[in-house]
Amino acid sequence: MTSPQRSASTRVGEDDRESAVSRVREAYAEQRIAHEEMDDRLDRVLAATTYGELAVALDGLPAEDPGTTATIAAAGGRITRRGAWQVPRTLTVESAFGRVRLDLSRAVITYPVVDIELRLGTGNASITVPRDAIVEVEGLTTGWKDLRYRPRQPSRPDAPRIRFSGAVGYGRLRIRHAWR
Incomplete structure (x- = not known):
């Protein structure tokens, strides 16, 4: 977490705090880690003001793999992912x-838990999940129309x-399970 440009006494920025969370x-x-340890570490991360305090809160956790996070963005037009995508x-x-159309039914899912954050303004979204997937939508808010799931x-x-988390304006x- 610390680097030559960031000493232990340098103040933490919001991006680094979000990465730590x-x-x-x-x-x-x-x-x-257990649920209680997660709560304790999150409290310390959110209270940290310097990189030294942040490093202590993250001590013993595996390093972040940069390949585990991705963003798909478009100002206008369509976003489509289907087939055998990672x-x-x-x-x-x-x-x-x-x-927005995401089809996860034939996608390669290598992680036991996948977090999908939606930041959608105007337009419909259709997401197909694998037939046997466990879907959680508690962190998702919709503005104009209710979620269909x-x-x-x-x-x-x-x-x-x-x-799923985030907001749909x-x-x-529509989130549905694949037929096969």
Whole structure:
């Protein structure tokens, strides 16, 4: 966390704090730390004012893998992902105007938990998840239309868990499970 340009006494920026929060949450999602330890570490990360304090809060956690986070963004037009595409651990989808279509039914999901943050302005979004996926939508807010999602029972205990968060402005969001 610290580098030659960032001494232990240098004040922490918001981007570094958000990155530290993501590392703690990822360690919890990978079952490397218990819930109580996650709460304690998050409290210390959010209270840290210097890089030295932040390093202490993250001590013992695995280093962040830069390949586990991706952003798909478009100011206007369509965003489409389908077929056998690699799903990162954390995916952010940003669209000001336009339609979003994510098909995860044939995607390569290598992580037990995938976090998808939606930052959508105007336009409809359709997301297809694997048939046996466990979907969590508690962190998601919709502005104009309600979310259309009907949960189903996972068919296997090691089914991927997909957690949605973020906000959808004007448009309909539809999340459905694949038929096969």
